Amino acid sequence: MNISSLDYSSLRSLLIAKEISCQEVTRFYLDKIEQNRQLNAFISVFADKALERAREIDYKLAQGTAGSLAGLVLGIKDLLVMQNARTTCGSKILENFIPPFQATVLNKLQAEDAIFIGKTNLDEFGMGSSNENSYYKPVKNPHDTTRVPGGSSGGSAAAVAGSLCTAALGTDTGGSIRQPASFCGVVGLKPTYGRVSRFGMVAYASSLDQIGPLAKSVADAALLLRFMAGFDELDSTSASVPVADYSVMNGSVKGLRVGIPKEYFISGLEPDVNSAIENTIQLLKDSGAEICEVSLPHTEYAIATYYIIATAEASANLARFDGVRYGYRDEHASNLEEMYINSRTNGFGEEVKRRIMLGTYVLSSGYYDAYYRKAQKVRTLIKKDFEEAFKTVHCILTPTSPTTAFRLNEKVADPLTMYLSDVFTVSLNLAGLPGISLPCGKDKQGLPIGVQLIGKAFDEQMILRFAGFIEKNNPILNNRQVSV
Amino acid sequence: MIYEPVIGLEVHIQLLTQSKIFCSCSAKFGASPNSQVCPVCLGMPGVLPVLNKKVIEFALRLALATNCQINHRSIIERKNYFYPDLPKGYQISQYELPFCEHGFVDIYVEGLGAKKIGLTRIHLEEDAGKSMHSESYVARDESLVDVNRCGVPLLEIVSDPDFRSPREVSAYLTKLRQLVRYLGICDGNMEEGSLRCDANISLRPVGQQQLGVKTELKNMNSISAVEKALEYEIRRQTAILHDGGKIKQQTLLWNSNKSVVEPMRSKEFAHDYRYFPEPDLLPVIITAARLEQAKSAMPELPQAKRTRFIEQYKLPEYDAQVLTEDLEIADFFEQAAAGVQDKKSASNWVMGEVMRALNEQGCSIKNLRITPQHLADILVMLEQHKINLKIGKAVFEECLQTGENPAEIVAKKGLHQISDSSAIETLIDKILDNNPAELSSYLEGKEKLFGFFIGQIMKETQGKANPKTVNELLKQKLRQRQETTININ
Numbered sequence: 025m026n027i028s029s030l031d032y033s034s035l036r037s038l039l040i041a042k043e044i045s046c047q048e049v050t051r052f053y054l055d056k057i058e059q060n061r062q063l064n065a066f067i068s069v070f071a072d073k074a075l076e077r078a079r080e081i082d083y084k085l086a087q088g089t090a091g092s093l094a095g096l097v098l099g100i101k102d103l104l105v106m107q108n109a110r111t112t113c114g115s116k117i118l119e120n121f122i123p124p125f126q127a128t129v130l131n132k133l134q135a136e137d138a139i140f141i142g143k144t145n146l147d148e149f150g151m152g153s154s155n156e157n158s159y160y161k162p163v164k165n166p167h168d169t170t171r172v173p174g175g176s177s178g179g180s181a182a183a184v185a186g187s188l189c190t191a192a193l194g195t196d197t198g199g200s201i202r203q204p205a206s207f208c209g210v211v212g213l214k215p216t217y218g219r220v221s222r223f224g225m226v227a228y229a230s231s232l233d234q235i236g237p238l239a240k241s242v243a244d245a246a247l248l249l250r251f252m253a254g255f256d257e258l259d260s261t262s263a264s265v266p267v268a269d270y271s272v273m274n275g276s277v278k279g280l281r282v283g284i285p286k287e288y289f290i291s292g293l294e295p296d297v298n299s300a301i302e303n304t305i306q307l308l309k310d311s312g313a314e315i316c317e318v319s320l321p322h323t324e325y326a327i328a329t330y331y332i333i334a335t336a337e338a339s340a341n342l343a344r345f346d347g348v349r350y351g352y353r354d355e356h357a358s359n360l361e362e363m364y365i366n367s368r369t370n371g372f373g374e375e376v377k378r379r380i381m382l383g384t385y386v387l388s389s390g391y392y393d394a395y396y397r398k399a400q401k402v403r404t405l406i407k408k409d410f411e412e413a414f415k416t417v418h419c420i421l422t423p424t425s426p427t428t429a430f431r432l433n434e435k436v437a438d439p440l441t442m443y444l445s446d447v448f449t450v451s452l453n454l455a456g457l458p459g460i461s462l463p464c465g466k467d468k469q470g471l472p473i474g475v476q477l478i479g480k481a482f483d484e485q486m487i488l489r490f491a492g493f494i495e496k497n498n499p500i501l502n503n504r505q506v507s508v
Numbered sequence: 509m510i511y512e513p514v515i516g517l518e519v520h521i522q523l524l525t526q527s528k529i530f531c532s533c534s535a536k537f538g539a540s541p542n543s544q545v546c547p548v549c550l551g552m553p554g555v556l557p558v559l560n561k562k563v564i565e566f567a568l569r570l571a572l573a574t575n576c577q578i579n580h581r582s583i584i585e586r587k588n589y590f591y592p593d594l595p596k597g598y599q600i601s602q603y604e605l606p607f608c609e610h611g612f613v614d615i616y617v618e619g620l621g622a623k624k625i626g627l628t629r630i631h632l633e634e635d636a637g638k639s640m641h642s643e644s645y646v647a648r649d650e651s652l653v654d655v656n657r658c659g660v661p662l663l664e665i666v667s668d669p670d671f672r673s674p675r676e677v678s679a680y681l682t683k684l685r686q687l688v689r690y691l692g693i694c695d696g697n698m699e700e701g702s703l704r705c706d707a708n709i710s711l712r713p714v715g716q717q718q719l720g721v722k723t724e725l726k727n728m729n730s731i732s733a734v735e736k737a738l739e740y741e742i743r744r745q746t747a748i749l750h751d752g753g754k755i756k757q758q759t760l761l762w763n764s765n766k767s768v769v770e771p772m773r774s775k776e777f778a779h780d781y782r783y784f785p786e787p788d789l790l791p792v793i794i795t796a797a798r799l800e801q802a803k804s805a806m807p808e809l810p811q812a813k814r815t816r817f818i819e820q821y822k823l824p825e826y827d828a829q830v831l832t833e834d835l836e837i838a839d840f841f842e843q844a845a846a847g848v849q850d851k852k853s854a855s856n857w858v859m860g861e862v863m864r865a866l867n868e869q870g871c872s873i874k875n876l877r878i879t880p881q882h883l884a885d886i887l888v889m890l891e892q893h894k895i896n897l898k899i900g901k902a903v904f905e906e907c908l909q910t911g912e913n914p915a916e917i918v919a920k921k922g923l924h925q926i927s928d929s930s931a932i933e934t935l936i937d938k939i940l941d942n943n944p945a946e947l948s949s950y951l952e953g954k955e956k957l958f959g960f961f962i963g964q965i966m967k968e969t970q971g972k973a974n975p976k977t978v979n980e981l982l983k984q985k986l987r988q989r990q991e992t993t994i995n996i997n
Contacts, residue, residue, distance in 0.1 A: 105554035113553065125547045127554060226553040231787035259556050260789050337787055340586050343597020344551045348653065364590055387588070387782035396784060 027052045028187035031241035032096045035190060039085060039095045046078035046085065046095040046139065049190075053097050053141055057188045062169065064161045065183040067102045068110055069142035077139045084137065091137035093251060098133065099183040099192035102143035103150050103176075104235065105224040106130055113226050114148040114158040114176075117345045117352045117371030127224020128256045129193065129235050136251050141189050145179030148373045149342065150197055150228040152176050153445045155204070156436055157375045164432070165208060167471055171429040174204030174445075180238045181208035191239040191248060195225055197232045198330050199424075199449025202461035205238055206424035206474025209463045211491070212238045213245045216482045217456035218263035220249075221256030227341040229334035230261075232453040242462060242491040246270035249484060265482045277493045278312030280486075283417035287323040288448055292426045300465030300473040301423050304494060308421075311497065318413040318420065322405045323451060327443055329406065330450040331379075332386050332399035339383030345371065378439065407455040414480045419490050422448050424461040424474035448476060458484045460491050464498060511711040511749060513742050514719055515677055516628075516669035519684060520662050521694040522635065522702040523566050528659035529634050530557030530600065535661065537700055541640070541654040549659040551595030556788050559584075563661045564792065566693040567607050567632055568802035570663060573687055573809060574627055576611030578799060584632070584789045588782040592653050593637035601664075602631035603783040607792065613687070615679040625680050626668035632792075635660040663693075669708065669719070674738035681705060681731045690809055690835050698730050705734050710755070711745045720745075721755040725769060728762045737762040741769055813838055821851040830859050836873045837863070843880030848887040857883060861904050877911030878904065885914040894918070895925050898971050926973045929981060932965070935973075936985045939964045950986065951993055958982070 027035070027049060038044045054071050074097070084090035105111050107126035112118045130140070147157040155163040155178025163178040165171040166186035173182040177194030181204035184192050194201040196214035205212025213236045220235045227233060237248035247270070255264040284305065289298070309315050347353030347367030354366030372380070386395035413420060425445055435442040452459040457478055464475035475494065479487040528535045531548035548555045571578050583605040586598040611627035637658040640646050665684070671677050685696035685703060696703045710722035725741060728734045740762075745755055760769040808816070810832050817828035817838075832838045837858065845854035862883070865876060886903055889895045895903065895918060903914045910917075918924060926932060939961060940947050950957040965978050 105552075111553070118553065121553070123547070123552060123554065125552070125555075223556050224554045227788075229787075258558060260558055261556075261787070336784060339782075340588055340596075340598045340784070343588060343590065344553065344595060346590060346592075346597060348592045349550060349595060350552070360592065384782065387784055389780045389782070392782075392784075 028056075030190075031239065031244045032093070032190045032247065033241060033243045035095065042085075046081045047075060049095055050074050050078040050097055050139060050141065053187070053189050056186065057142065057183075060166070060186050060188060062164065063166060063182050063186055063188075064145050064158075064163045065179045065186065065188055066099065066142040067112055067114070067145050067158075067160045067179070070109065070140060074139050074141045081137045081139065091135060093133060093136035093138040093247070096138045096248075097141050097190045098138045099142055099144040099180055099189040100130065100140055101146055101177050101180050101192065101194050103146055103195050103226050103228075104130060104143075104193060105226065106140065106143065109143065111143070111226070112160065113150075114146045114160060115345075115372065115376070116159045117367070118350075119159070119352060121351055125224070127235075128221040128258060129252045130224065132251055132254075133193075133248075144177070144183050144192055147176035147178065147200075148376050149226065149338070150176040150195055150200055150233075151338070151375050151379055153199070153203060153442050154430070154432075154435065155179065155182075156432065157373055159373060162432060165429045165471075167209060168429065168469070171431050171471070172207065172434075174207035174425070174429060176200040176204075177212070177238060178204045178208075181205050181210055181212065184208070184210045184238050184240060191237055191244050193235060193248075193252075194238050195228075195233060195235050196449075196453065197228045197234075197334060198453050199446040201236045201238060202449050202459055202474070202476055203425050203446060205461040206463075206472065206476075207429040209466075209472030209474075210238055210240060211242050211245045211460065211462045211495075212236065212474075213249060213460045213484070213488075214452065214458060215249060215253065215484060216263075216265075216458040216479075217453075218261055219265070219267075219458070219482065219484070220252045221254070221259040221262045223256055223258040223262075227337070229337040230341060231337060232330075232334055234453075242460075242488060242495045245460065246484075246488045246492075263482070268485050270485060270488050275493060275496070276312070277308055277490060279314070280419070280490075281314045281316055281417040282308055282490070283316055283318035283413050283420040285318050285320045285323065285413070285420060285422060287320050288422040290426065290447075292444070292447075293423065294427050294467065296465075296467035297423050297426065297428065297473050300467075301421070301475055304464045304475050304498065305421065307494065307497060308490075311493070316417055318417060320406075320409040320413060320451065322402060322409050325402050326406060326451040326454060327447055329399045329402045329454060330446070331382065331443060332395050333403060333454070335379045335383030336387050336396050336399075337383070339380045339387065342372075342376065342380055347371070375439070403454045406451055410451075410455045410457060410478075419486050420478040421490075422476045422478065424448060424476040428467045428469070428471035428473055452478055457481055458487060460487045462491050462495055464494060509749075510714045511746055512672055512714045513674075513738070513745075514669045514710050514712060514722075515671035515674075515738065516708045517665075517667045517671070517677065517680070518706045518708075519665040519667075519681070520635075520704040521570075521665065521688055521696070523563060523661040523663065523693050524695060525560055525562045525566065525661055527560060527562075529560050529563050529632070529661035530659050533659065535659075537702065539656055541652070542656060544656045545658070549595070550655055551597075551658075557600060557786075559789060559792070560661060563632060564794075565802070566661075566691070567630065567663055568794070568799070569691045569693055569806060570665075570688065571608040571611065571630060572803060572806055573691055574611040574613055574630070574665075576608035576627060576630060578608045578794055579605055580794055581605065582607045582631075582792045582794075584786045584792065585783045586786050587633075589779045591636070591639075592651065593639045593655075593658070595637070595655060595658055599634060599636060600786055600789070601633035601783075605791075606631035607663075613680060613683055615676060615683050617673075617675050617679045620673075620676070623670075623676065625670045625676075628666040628668050630663055630665050633662050633664055634658070635662050674735040674742070677707065677738060678731050678735045681734060685731075686810055686833065686835075690813075691807055701729075707734065707738060709738060709741050709745070711742070711749060720749075721757050723755065723757065724759045726759060726761050726772070729764065733762060733764055736764075736767065737769060740767065744769065810835075821845060821855070823852060823855050827852070827855045827859065831855060834873075840873050840880050840883075844883040844887065847884050849891055850887070853890075854883070854887055857887065857904075861901070865908055876908065878907045879911075882907050882911075882914050889914065889918065893925055893974060896971070896973075896975055899925070902971075922972075924972065926969055926977075929977060932973055932977055932981050933985070935965060935968055936961075936978075936982055939968065940985065940989065947989065951990055958986075961986075 154172035180192035185208035357363035710720035
């Protein structure tokens with residue numbers, strides 16, 4: 025049986041019908057991981073543990089006591105803390121860090137009998153758009169191994185695209201789930217800020233971070249979100265907004281209004297991306313949705329605003345990696361200051377250090393008002409732009425990224441160009457809104473193109489409905505999986 | 509030129525919450541190093557702080573007691589600096605919008621009178637850990653970190669620069685310590701560091717408005733140390749100014765062994781703290797309803813207690829003042845006085861015997877072996893003439909030593925007062941008969957010998973005879989003997 029082509033929703037019926045066992049599914053993915061080591065999608069693989077869990081869950085399935093995610097084999101971005109399993113964050117500084125506690129989302133998914141197969145590769149501490157900023161080698165795009173998978177959840181996106189697992193968890197601070205989902209041709213969902221507990225996600229930029237699923241289908245993303253979401257008393261910023269059964273999706277988009285922000289159709293947009301988006305808009309229009317132009321006038325400031333706020337928060341969040349209590353420490357330092365400097369200089373990668381310095385700078389006395397405070401004000405304006413737009417539309421549609429997957433090393437030397445690949449995704453994090461990226465076509469080289477749907481705060485249901493519709497009705501999406 | 513000191517204080521108080529401010533670890537003082545820690549207070553990657561609601565309750569109490577304006581919305585921020593005892597690399601504190609502002613505390617200084625000390629602000633923050641350099645278990649070339657104190661809740665109370673003398677400062681600290689103890693939010697122990705005080709001090713010519721250059725004094729572990737350090741610093745700055753020198757703005761540490769201030773190494777305080785709002789915590793919102801609830805739940809404050817003691821127990825103002833100075837003593841008095849008729853006598857015993865015992869033992873009232881109930885038992889036995897005053901004091905002493913129940917001490921040692929007239933009469937006769945010389949001297953007019961006979965009787969009864977009865981019966985017996993003698997003659 026070719027498990028590669030199956031999403032969890034299809035796999036589950038086979039598991040229930042006992043046509044296949046969790047152990048077989050797990051073994052299949054473990055083999056795939058082994059065969060695709062060159063992708064560098066995983067930093068750690070828990071072969072024995074995963075098989076043992078699979079055995080337990082097979083027993084539960086036989087007893088009829090298995091949870092709602094029984095046999096869903098999950099890759100976990102290595103920015104999420106897993107008890108007694110090495111959690112590296114893609115960094116040398118945490119090379120040997122084994123946490124004594126576990127992220128809330130992992131506890132929730134474990135309770136539903138998901139199987140954790142391994143920790144996926146990422147840009148160090150979630151900082152990057154190409155997955156080239158990992159201490160554990162760059163991840164490669166399964167569609168073309170000379171190209172990047174996007175980032176920072178590149179390992180998760182590549183693992184799902186390459187069928188190394190059923191689905192994966194990612195984190196999204198400025199597009200880190202959606203952009204790699206787009207590059208790798210999978211579904212990636214960033215929930216509303218506060219929808220999913222951040223407890224156990226190693227913080228990059230606390231006011232922007234969210235954990236979300238990467239999956240083979242919209243239905244899988246919806247199912248995972250359902251069990252990830254909810255208030256957590258360990259996260260004061262998590263929201264007590266009721267969690268809907270996202271897997272129930274009304275098929276029709278008739279009469280719904282879709283906003284197309286004119287500011288997003290910029291000169292840097294690749295023609296193939298543009299036409300795939302146009303086709304998707306046409307599909308919705310043909311299906312009875314109303315297409316309206318909307319304006320998000322502060323879009324041009326989003327990248328700058330993002331890089332001030334995110335780096336400011338990161339500069340504090342990453343201060344704890346000082347070599348004092350855990351993680352990498354320079355043992356040759358002759359005094360405290362030297363230990364700090366050497367541990368952090370040798371322990372962090374270039375991009376992380378760049379962002380720490382940027383963040384430290386924008387918070388420094390004399391610069392705070394000009395940068396950090398101003399950025400907070402612009403953030404409010406960006407939020408208001410969306411609020412205004414959502415007065416007239418049910419959802420907003422944009423490209424996920426201006427380009428398809430670029431080549432490894434293509435942008436490494438030019439951080440600014442790299443930052444621009446997040447131009448369509450960062451605004452949502454600044455506004456705290458939910459967004460989903462799903463495949464909507466391919467470019468001339470056969471590389472996947474993603475469309476992004478943006479919803480109102482806590483209205484994941486609406487974007488899942490649109491995404492489900494597009495997925496079902498887009499004629500070019502007939503062959504989603506990649507053969508690797 | 510005559511200079512006047514201008515002093516402002518930053519006082520940190522550790523709150524008496526069960527758990528720490530952002531995690532459920534115990535906040536208790538004195539546990540073995542790193543035994544009260546968890547991923548949150550250790551600052552492990554991935555953890556998030558959750559604000560302890562009790563901290564807000566305690567902050568509200570202090571804000572109300574110090575007449576502060578409570579901000580409806582206050583912001584929690586991160587204060588960034590690197591130090592090994594600060595696991596996250598930032599301290600969670602408040603900066604731009606503190607919990608409350610613009611309060612005051614009334615102080616009274618002997619000889620100077622009453623004065624209002626303004627409070628700039630009070631804000632919430634977490635304590636840092638402790639670096640161990642010189643403890644016996646630390647090797648010479650290493651430093652260890654004890655994280656137990658990390659995350660212990662603090663309130664920082666920043667005063668206006670309203671103090672003009674060290675004595676005002678010590679009156680304020682005494683008042684503040686009394687207040688936080690009354691509020692039940694801090695034990696006020698400066699030696700253990702649960703109340704800490706840093707002082708900013710500058711000098712200016714009397715009459716000048718503009719402030720001089722200030723120095724900051726740290727590391728003072730008692731109110732008297734604060735006073736001494738300030739006096740020292742005033743002398744130091746005065747000498748410099750008199751010589752035409754300039755004061756250097758710096759942080760100074762009080763060295764209590766040498767009684768001098770010493771400059772802190774400049775590296776340790778040259779910080780740009782880069783405060784910014786803590787994204788992991790929501791703003792603290794105090795609704796009108798919450799405020800009302802806090803007001804109605806306010807514990808009784810010293811002034812109110814003093815007034816009540818005067819009214820309820822009919823105590824003189826002096827007694828009420830002395831008893832209410834310390835909440836624990838006030839509580840001790842109230843518990844002891846509860847079952848006793850004579851409240852003034854209860855007051856006398858607490859102000860006399862109990863306070864003397866406290867001074868002698870140098871301990872807190874909780875650690876005395878005698879309890880308020882014990883004292884009440886003694887007072888009731890006195891009232892019911894079961895024992896006399898002298899025995900009462902002896903029983904108090906015994907109880908102080910052993911913690912034994914006073915009634916049992918009395919029973920065991922047979923200390924019950926002898927009020928039975930026939931027994932006492934027999935005894936008097938015996939004493940008079942056994943001391944014929946003294947008796948005849950008395951009868952010849954040496955009336956001072958009355959005391960001698962009393963002494964003999966008390967000695968014979970081991971002090972248990974009811975003094976009043978003895979007094980009356982002895983007079984009666986002596987009168988009879990006088991009459992008999994006259995008759996014989």
